[in-house]
Amino acid sequence: MLSTIDVKKFNTLIEINNLINSDYSDIHVLLTQILDSAARLCEGEASSLLLRNRETGELYFEVALGMGAEVKKHTLKAGEGIAGWVVEHNKSIIVNDVQSDKRYLIEFFEQIGFPCKTMMAVPMRIKDQCIGVIELINKQNDKYFTQDELEWLEIFSNQAAIALQNARSIERAWEKIRLLQDELDTEEGYHTVIAKSPMILEKIELIDRIAKTDSSVLILGESGVGKEVFAEQIHLRSLRSQEPFIRVNCAALPEGLLESELFGHLKGAFTHAMGNRRGRFEMADGGTIFLDEIGDLPLPLQAKLLRVIQEKTFEKVGSDISQQVNVRILAATNKDIDVLVKKGEFRSDLYYRLNVLPLYIPPLRQRPEDIPELAAFFLKKCTRKLNKQFDGFSDDAMEAMLSYSWPGNVRELENCIERACVIGKTRRIQKDVLFLRNEVSVPEDETGGNRDLKRAINIFKAHFIRKTLEENRWNQTETAKALDIQRTYLSRLIKELNITNPKEH
DSSP, X not given: OOSSOOHHHHHHHHHHHHHHHHOOSOHHHHHHHHHHHHHHHTTEEEEEEEEEOTTTOOEEEEEEESSOGGGGGOEEOTTOXXXXXXXXXXXXXXXXXXXXXXXXXXXXXXXHTOOOOOEEEEEEEETTEEEEEEEEEEEGGGOOOOHHHHHHHHHHXXXXXXXXXXXXXXXXXXXXXXXXXXXXXXXXXXXXXXXXXXHHHHHHHHHHHHHTSOOOEEEEOOTTSOHHHHHHHHHHTSTTTTSOEEEEETTSSOHXXXXXXXXXXXXXXXXXXXXXXXXXXXXXXXSEEEEETGGGOOHXXXXXXXXXXXXXXXXXXXXXXXXXXXXXXXXXXXXOHHHHHHHTSSOHHHHHHHXXXXXXXXXXXXXXXXXXXXXXXXXXXHHHHHTOOOOEEOHHHHHHHHHSOOTTHHHHXXXXXXXXXXXXXSXXXXXXXXXXXXXXXXXXXXXXXXXXXXXXXXXXXXXXXXHHHHHTTTOHHHHHHHHTSOHHHHHHHHHHTTOOOGGGO
């Protein structure tokens, strides 16, 4: 046990306990404070906190102080180096002559450009199981680490383990809450809107104006762009938001069943009609009905739909009694309705009644600013769903996603991220697990002229700088060092690329 109680160390321990009991908003900051206190009080020139990857057994640097940003790019294999030995044997150690210790990783310290002379390392334990290691490097003034200091470091390590365990418990609790919220939202049928590009932000502003009316809306766009999401937003921002939002996929059912689905039927109206049934229009009374894939609606049903729009009435299958209905109609299609009208496959009068307020949703390739935001959202969603932990995307993976044309749009991106989460083994999603198809050249007129090189580079630069800022807790001086650029140049880039700290808004 400690031979004497150092008042300064004891007070610092109390301060850390208070932090642990009060704040888990940023566990990385809390662990950094614990490590900084340990290094300061035990007089270590540098320090690091490594955590063990539960799947691979490798050690990665969660916090590293005094050794430069380069160290966080490295990992240690199970049992590798002095830190690896500590984790493998679950024992503390003092090495006051590192150079002569066979476990010393001379190549590693040469790579990071930091000479190591003395080291003290202790395990981080949760229920006697080692989950990581805290190490102090180089006692100040060329002194040696002592047994008393080792015991103090073990106390700090225990505090770090408690903080990490509590933070993980809170995180799991919140993830369960969010998962339940997502399940409730899915049951209600609503999705989250993810928007960063000027194009989509402009559409959202337009939706705010459209929502205030009761006019029909025709939502156009390629398959997978998220037309249903925008239909939901029109309803949620309207005066009908507290009433039902009913969706129907017009391409999913044959004509006979689709008519019953839309308008309902009476018992005995056709074979297997064992009882009366309410249709979707009746269910949506007072609210909104969303007719997806309206371009696939058969011509006979187009006439009935036109009557609902014009007269607000319909008859159930097998009935000659008209029913009044108060429903706002939103429709969507990925087909060229003008061509269908010219071919006689879609009624022109219905088209004009639906197309009172047209809303075109651009494909994902025309709004690359949304790709990082959508990718992060889908990654978080898959992390909860698969119960796997990922920290984001590698630079190569993000660059590949930004340069890919996404013919399947947002739906393809979501499927791509889910596949990468299932296959991925590293904490960052790598390019190879995205399995993006080899690109076929896309004509410029098809992309709206927006996929120029300068724009793509700026999007990547903004994402890369924002990520580095987040890693350095938005400290521009530290971020500039990590990026190896002048702080004044970083400030100019932040302004030019319109990078903002979300916590300041």
